[in-house]
Amino acid sequence: MKRQLRNWIKQQKKQYSPLQLTTWSTSLLDKLIDHPRFREAQTVLLYYSLPDEVRTHEFVERISQEKQVVLPVVTGDELELRRYSGKTDLKKGSFGIDEPTGEIVTDFSSIDVAIIPGVGFDKHGNRLGRGKGYYDRLLPKLQSYNIGVCFSFQVLPEIPTESFDRPMDEVWTQEGCISEKRYSQ
Numbered sequence: 001m002k003r004q005l006r007n008w009i010k011q012q013k014k015q016y017s018p019l020q021l022t023t024w025s026t027s028l029l030d031k032l033i034d035h036p037r038f039r040e041a042q043t044v045l046l047y048y049s050l051p052d053e054v055r056t057h058e059f060v061e062r063i064s065q066e067k068q069v070v071l072p073v074v075t076g077d078e079l080e081l082r083r084y085s086g087k088t089d090l091k092k093g094s095f096g097i098d099e100p101t102g103e104i105v106t107d108f109s110s111i112d113v114a115i116i117p118g119v120g121f122d123k124h125g126n127r128l129g130r131g132k133g134y135y136d137r138l139l140p141k142l143q144s145y146n147i148g149v150c151f152s153f154q155v156l157p158e159i160p161t162e163s164f165d166r167p168m169d170e171v172w173t174q175e176g177c178i179s180e181k182r183y184s185q
Helices: 002-013 018-032 036-040 057-063 134-141
Strands: 043-045 068-075 078-083 090-092 098-100 113-117 145-149 170-173
Touching: 018 057, 018 145, 018 170, 036 145, 057 068, 068 098, 068 134, 078 098, 078 134
Parallel strands: 043 068, 043 113, 113 145, 145 170
Antiparallel strands: 068 078, 090 098
């Protein structure tokens, strides 16, 4: 079932131009920056996007001027978290993603907000990943307020879940928060 959902979303993405996805990404992230939890956060876990994800490259640079930004690095079957200190700090890593070479972050409790990508989400905060389980292994270690981000066509009526799945606290698209908020702000 999850494989079918991933394939369906992959086909949906082909209907939109890179310019459209960039425009939607900017709209989503401009809304998210006003979120009370995001405004108050000192340390934010972000991600350096793949071409088919909500595009975060410019956002990471922008936010790093005022907040401590942490980015994931694929290490074997795990995501290692590292401080972002600028574009010159990046090198090509797994899956062709630019990854930071900065200081390793082991104090997960210092992360206030985590912005999490996904292939799809539902309104209950359930996340459909790429199937490798990287975020499935990372999320239980975090104590942060977790916000899933995707484009509106990636919101599904329901995502099958397993006992280890951790729902997001909120899910955002370019249209704003679409999830049933689980926690107060």
